[in-house]
Amino acid sequence: MQKAIITILFSCLISIVFAQKQNTCNHISPAFKNKYGRMETYVPDSNTSVKTIQLNFIVFQKNDGSGNYQNTKEDKSKMDSLLWWVNGFYSHNIPPSDPIEGVEYIKDTKIQFEVAGYYFFKNSYAHSKDDVACFQKLADSIPETKGRLNVFFTEAYYQNNQGASVGGKAQPPTFRDIDQYLVLFRPYNDGRINFATTLTFAHELGHCLDLMHTYDGSETCNTRDDDYLWDVFGKTSEKNCPHKSGFFLDPFKSPNDGLTNNLMGSTNVAFYLSPLQIGKMHRALSLLSIRKYVKDCPYNTTPIEVKGTERWDFNIRTYSDIVIGRNDTMIVTCTVNMADNARIQVKRGGCLIVDGGEITGRCDTWKGVEVSKTKNIFNRRKKLQSIIIEKNGGKIEKAQNKLVIIGKD
Numbered sequence: 097m098q099k100a101i102i103t104i105l106f107s108c109l110i111s112i113v114f115a116q117k118q119n120t121c122n123h124i125s126p127a128f129k130n131k132y133g134r135m136e137t138y139v140p141d142s143n144t145s146v147k148t149i150q151l152n153f154i155v156f157q158k159n160d161g162s163g164n165y166q167n168t169k170e171d172k173s174k175m176d177s178l179l180w181w182v183n184g185f186y187s188h189n190i191p192p193s194d195p196i197e198g199v200e201y202i203k204d205t206k207i208q209f210e211v212a213g214y215y216f217f218k219n220s221y222a223h224s225k226d227d228v229a230c231f232q233k234l235a236d237s238i239p240e241t242k243g244r245l246n247v248f249f250t251e252a253y254y255q256n257n258q259g260a261s262v263g264g265k266a267q268p269p270t271f272r273d274i275d276q277y278l279v280l281f282r283p284y285n286d287g288r289i290n291f292a293t294t295l296t297f298a299h300e301l302g303h304c305l306d307l308m309h310t311y312d313g314s315e316t317c318n319t320r321d322d323d324y325l326w327d328v329f330g331k332t333s334e335k336n337c338p339h340k341s342g343f344f345l346d347p348f349k350s351p352n353d354g355l356t357n358n359l360m361g362s363t364n365v366a367f368y369l370s371p372l373q374i375g376k377m378h379r380a381l382s383l384l385s386i387r388k389y390v391k392d393c394p395y396n397t398t399p400i401e402v403k404g405t406e407r408w409d410f411n412i413r414t415y416s417d418i419v420i421g422r423n424d425t426m427i428v429t430c431t432v433n434m435a436d437n438a439r440i441q442v443k444r445g446g447c448l449i450v451d452g453g454e455i456t457g458r459c460d461t462w463k464g465v466e467v468s469k470t471k472n473i474f475n476r477r478k479k480l481q482s483i484i485i486e487k488n489g490g491k492i493e494k495a496q497n498k499l500v501i502i503g504k505d
C-alpha cells in the first residue's frame with residue numbers, strides 16, 4: 097500500500113517537474129486523440145441536458161421595404177413555425193430507413209434552437225445578391241446580434257446563379273473562434289413556409305454543427321479515420337459509402353439500396369441522425385466555434401472523469417463537473433470553460449496542474465475546485481493529498497471559491 101502511495105505521488109511530481117510550458121493548443125495529446133476528440137465521447141444519454149443555440153433571424157428586403165418576409169406578426173409567426181418544425185426534427189429523431197445492426201436509436205438529439213431577435217434591413221443589394229460579407233457587415237452594425245448564430249433570409253440565388261436550386265448554405269465550425277452563419281435563399285423566402293424549407297433549414301444547421309454530406313464523400317468513407325461514421329455507412333464501407341443521392345427517390349423502398357433518410361443525405365424525406373452524428377454535433381458544441389452560441393450554461397449531472405494522466409491541449413467548453421480520481425492527473429495547457437453550476441473535484445492523491453492554461457467560468461462564475469481535507473493529527477495515515485498547481489502563467493479564474501476543502505472523498 098505504502099509503495100502504491102509513493103508511486104502515485106511520484107507520478108504526479110514527475111508531471112509537475114517535467115511538464116514543459118505548452119500553451120499551444122495543438123490537439124496532439126493522447127487525451128485528445130483517444131477521448132476528447134472522439135465523437136463517441138459526446139453521444140448524449142438521458143442525463144444530458146438540452147443545449148439551446150441562439151439565432152438571429154435577419155431579413156433583407158428591397159430598399160422600399162417590399163420583398164421577402166415583412167416585419168409583421170403574421171410573417172414572424174411564419175418564421176417561428178419554420179423553427180418549430182426544425183426543433184421537432186432535432187427532438188423527435190425519425191428512425192433510419194436503412195438500419196445498421198448494433199446501432200442504438202436515439203430519439204432526442206438534446207440540441208434545440210431559439211430565435212433571440214428579428215432584424216429587417218431595407219437593402220436591395222443584400223436582398224438580391226449572394227454576398228455573405230455584406231450580410232455579416234449589416235448584422236454587425238447591430239451590436240446585440242453578437243454571440244448568436246446569424247440566419248440570413250435573402251431573395252438572392254445561391255452564388256447569384258438564377259438556375260441554382262440550392263436552398264441554403266452554411267459556415268461549418270472551426271477550432272478558431274469564427275463567426276458562423278446560415279443563408280436561406282430565394283426558393284424558400286417568398287412568403288410560403290413549406291416542408292422543404294424546414295428540411296433545408298435543419299440540414300444547414302447540421303452543417304453549422306460540423307456534419308457533412310452522407311452522399312458525396314464529404315463525410316469520410318475511410319474506415320480507419322477517427323471520424324468515420326460506421327453507424328451510418330456500416331463497419332465496412334465498400335458497398336455503402338457514400339450513399340446514393342436522389343431528391344425524389346424513396347429511401348424506404350429497400351433497406352439495402354444505399355439510399356437513406358439521413359438528414360445530411362439528399363432525399364426529400366431526410367430526417368434521421370445517427371448516434372455518432374449526434375455525438376459529432378455535441379463535440380462541436382464543446383470544441384468548436386459553434387459552442388459560443390449555446391444559451392446560458394446547460395449542466396449535465398454525469399461528470400467528466402479524468403483517468404490516468406491527461407494533458408488537455410485543447411480549448412473546451414464543458415457542461416458538467418470534472419472529477420480527478422485518486423491516481424489521476426489533469427494538466428491544463430489551454431482554456432477550460434466551466435458551467436456556472438460545475439466544479440472540479442480532486443480526490444485525495446489526485447493532481448490538477450494548470451500549466452500555462454486557464455480554467456474559467458463560461459457564464460460568469462463557476463463553483464471552483466474541491467479537494468479533500470488536509471492531513472491532521474486525526475488522519476495521519478491518510479498521507480495522500482490533493483495537489484493543485486498553477487504554473488507558467490496558468491490560472492484558475494472566476495471561481496466562486498477557488499479552493500473548497502471537503503471532509504471526505
Ligand SMILES: [Zn+2]
Binds near residue numbers: 299300303309
Ligand atoms: Zn448540405
